[in-house]
Amino acid sequence: MKAIVEAVKKEVEDIVSLHLLLEKPITYVPGQYVMISEPGEKKHAFSIVSASGNKLRLVIKKLGDFTGRLSGLKQGHVFELVGPYGRFNLPTEDKNIVFIAGGIGITPLYSMAKFGQDNRKDLKMDLFYCVKARDMAAMADEVDSLESKNIHIHDIYTNDGSRLSIGKIKELVPDFKSRYYYICGPPPMMEDFRKNLTLEGIPDEHIRTEEFS
C-alpha cells in the first residue's frame, strides 16, 4: 500500500522518526516490522515503534543510501509499504522478561515494553538500553518514561565506562534464571549475550533475538 510522509523529526544525530500516513489502517503485534521502498525499488525493513489506525511511526538510523536520504524528505513523499511481518513478539504465556537493546535495536523492544506496560501488568520486565551516550540514544525520554511498577529501565552509557554483563543482570534481576530474554542490537553483542546466557543455563528457546541486517 501507499505510505505518505507526514513528518520527519530528528531524534538525535543520525536518527530520525519517520511519521507515515497509510492508505489503510494497520494492525500489528508489537515487535513486528514493515518494509518500505521507493516504488519498484529495494525494500528496507523497519520495526514498528507505534501504530494507530492509519498512522505509523518508525525510528530510523542513517546507515547507507536509503536511510541516508530520509532526513531530507519532504512532507507528502510517497513510499510503498508491505507488512507487518515477524515473530519477534511477547510470549503468550506469563513469563517475566529481560529486554536488552543495543543502539537502534531499541525499536522493537520499546514497542513490546510499551505494550507490556499498558496491557500485561502481570509481567515483570527489565529493559537494559545500551548506548554510547545519552545524547546518542533515540527515544531516551520515552524509554525512561516506561519505568513503572512492572517495568524497570536501566540505561547503560558505555562512554562513561559502564558495561552490561551477565553479572549485572543477575544482580538486578533476582529471577533471572526463569526470565525470557529479548535481545536486539549489533550482531556481536547479541552473539555474546546468547553465549553467556546459555552458559548460565538459560534454555535456547527462552532467548529471542532480532537481526537488523
Ligand SMILES: Cc1cc2nc3c(=O)[nH]c(=O)nc-3n(C[C@H](O)[C@H](O)[C@H](O)COP(=O)(O)OP(=O)(O)OC[C@H]3O[C@@H](n4cnc5c(N)ncnc54)[C@H](O)[C@@H]3O)c2cc1C
Ligand atoms: C527485521 C528488521 C528490522 C529493522 N528495524 C530497523 C529499525 O527499526 N530502525 C533502523 O534504523 N533500522 C532497522 N533495520 C535495519 C534497516 O533495514 C537497514 O539499516 C536499512 O535497510 C539500510 O538501508 P540503506 O540503503 O540505508 O543501507 P545499505 O546501503 O543497504 O547499507 C549501507 C552500508 O551499511 C552496511 N550495513 C548494512 N547493515 C549493517 C549493519 N547492521 N551494521 C553495520 N553495517 C551494515 C552495508 O554493508 C553497507 O555498506 C531493520 C532490519 C531488519 C531486518
